Amino acid sequence: MIIGAGLAGCNLAYQLALRGIQTLVIEAGNSIASGASSNPVAVVKPFVTRQPSDAHDFYAKAFDYLLRQLASEHLRNRVPFKQCGVLQLTHQQYPNNNMYQGVSSETATKLAGVKIASNALWFEQGGWLNPKQYCSALLTHPLITVQLNSRLINFKCEPTHCTLEVKTDTATKLITTPRLLLANGIGLHRFSQTEDVPITPAKGQLSCITNNVAASLTCVVSGKHYVIPDNQRLYIGASFHRNDESLHVSEIDHASNIDGLQSMGLQTVLSNTEQSQQPEGFTGVRATTPDRLPVVGLLPDFNFYREQYATLHKGYLPSKYPSAKYLPGTYLLGGFGSRGLVSAAYSASLLANQLCVNSALSATTLNSASNCEPKLDTLETWAALLHPARFFIRNQKRNQ
Numbered sequence: 001m002i003i004g005a006g007l008a009g010c011n012l013a014y015q016l017a018l019r020g021i022q023t024l025v026i027e028a029g030n031s032i033a034s035g036a037s038s039n040p041v042a043v044v045k046p047f048v049t050r051q052p053s054d055a056h057d058f059y060a061k062a063f064d065y066l067l068r069q070l071a072s073e074h075l076r077n078r079v080p081f082k083q084c085g086v087l088q089l090t091h092q093q094y095p096n097n098n099m100y101q102g103v104s105s106e107t108a109t110k111l112a113g114v115k116i117a118s119n120a121l122w123f124e125q126g127g128w129l130n131p132k133q134y135c136s137a138l139l140t141h142p143l144i145t146v147q148l149n150s151r152l153i154n155f156k157c158e159p160t161h162c163t164l165e166v167k168t169d170t171a172t173k174l175i176t177t178p179r180l181l182l183a184n185g186i187g188l189h190r191f192s193q194t195e196d197v198p199i200t201p202a203k204g205q206l207s208c209i210t211n212n213v214a215a216s217l218t219c220v221v222s223g224k225h226y227v228i229p230d231n232q233r234l235y236i237g238a239s240f241h242r243n244d245e246s247l248h249v250s251e252i253d254h255a256s257n258i259d260g261l262q263s264m265g266l267q268t269v270l271s272n273t274e275q276s277q278q279p280e281g282f283t284g285v286r287a288t289t290p291d292r293l294p295v296v297g298l299l300p301d302f303n304f305y306r307e308q309y310a311t312l313h314k315g316y317l318p319s320k321y322p323s324a325k326y327l328p329g330t331y332l333l334g335g336f337g338s339r340g341l342v343s344a345a346y347s348a349s350l351l352a353n354q355l356c357v358n359s360a361l362s363a364t365t366l367n368s369a370s371n372c373e374p375k376l377d378t379l380e381t382w383a384a385l386l387h388p389a390r391f392f393i394r395n396q397k398r399n400q
């Protein structure tokens with residue numbers, strides 16, 4: 001059972017379906033992609049760093065994975081992926097990379113169709129898509145069932161199964177499942193068992209304007225803000241307000257998006273906009289983590305961690321400590337912050353691989369898991385980046 005039908009939950013359901021595993025996706029909203037994934041547009045571009053880093057490698061893998069997924073037979077006709085390329089404006093030198101090409105402002109101007117004042121990285125394979133359409137395509141599979149207007153309010157997991165308390169419009173029901181997969185965005189840490197996972201909500205707003213020079217912009221341009229062209233419409237994103245979960249569309253955020261675009265030197269794309277035009281606004285709340293990387297994997301037993309790892313700050317050898325314990329059958333996939341589109345598919349595939357391994361080892365086998373062949377990419381490879389207890393361990397080491 002998967003909780004949440006956003007980019008995370010839909011990708012996880014799809015990955016499990018590819019492995020022959022049946023899922024029920026429980027969604028609190030009255031439609032799929034009703035949380036952070038509800039924006040009409042999102043940029044497909046990896047996060048890159050100038051110095052070599054694990055985060056860079058992770059997003060490179062994730063970007064490559066997403067591109068291959070979008071080109072797959074199941075998705076290519078179902079998801080209108082506008083692969084128009086993305087320019088990331090930069091004043092600094094980046095090392096060569098097969099994901100992008102460093103270009104001068106003249107080349108960037110030719111690529112964008114409008115004046116670009118600075119050098120840039122050109123992600124030729126990048127572009128944008130509509131997250132809801134993507135989610136809908138992922139859920140279009142006979143092994144996936146979706147139940148809307150249903151909110152998980154509590155759960156308890158034992159070695160053989162989890163019991164969930166799910167509230168619908170008319171009743172509260174108890175449901176049992178062999179595996180509970182939490183992919184519920186800003187709700188991820190709102191159960192007693194998950195409250196040590198540091199998720200901070202961060203509101204974001206996109207502003208959409210219409211004008212007749214918009215069509216001359218031929219690719220996505222990103223910097224501190226970004227602009228996505230869709231014929232005569234320009235989507236300008238996105239504001240960022242930590243600890244704000246309100247969904248109201250704000251004039252201040254429209255102004256800061258438009259200022260942001262101007263500070264990127266892109267005033268020409270706004271030049272024909274009527275002064276009186278009121279931008280259309282779209283809001284959503286991201287689930288962010290302190291290191292801006294997602295949390296993926298089994299749910300740690302934080303009480304066990306507290307008892308056993310309290311002396312980590314004293315610097316004893318790791319062999320002094322017992323192996324970590326996890327809550328049986330409960331997994332997390334979340335904390336995607338501002339980069340969920342590019343990282344959810346790969347993260348879900350890693351988690352699905354782990355579920356396959358664990359179900360093969362477990363006494364309660366998922367009989368339908370017929371396609372769980374060993375995979376090269378494992379969650380263990382990325383444990384230092386994605387482990388749900390990494391913040392807890394870091395804090396213990398610092399004695400915080």
Ligand SMILES: Cc1cc2nc3c(=O)[nH]c(=O)nc-3n(C[C@H](O)[C@H](O)[C@H](O)COP(=O)(O)OP(=O)(O)OC[C@H]3O[C@@H](n4cnc5c(N)ncnc54)[C@H](O)[C@@H]3O)c2cc1C
Pocket residue numbers: 003004005006007008009026027028029032033034035036037038039041042043044150151152153183184185186187188203204205206237238239282283284285286287333334335336337338339340341342343
């Ligand atoms: C304005 C804005 C612009 C963005 N632009 C980009 C971009 O250009 N590129 C990019 O890569 N990313 C972008 N992002 C980030 C991206 O949208 C998110 O990272 C992604 O949508 C997170 O997906 P999710 O499935 O983890 O969370 P969500 O989409 O929030 O899904 C969680 C779901 O769980 C449901 N839920 C919550 N609690 C419960 C419960 N107890 N029971 C049942 N259901 C529950 C919610 O209703 C929701 O539908 C943007 C985000 C915002 C807000």
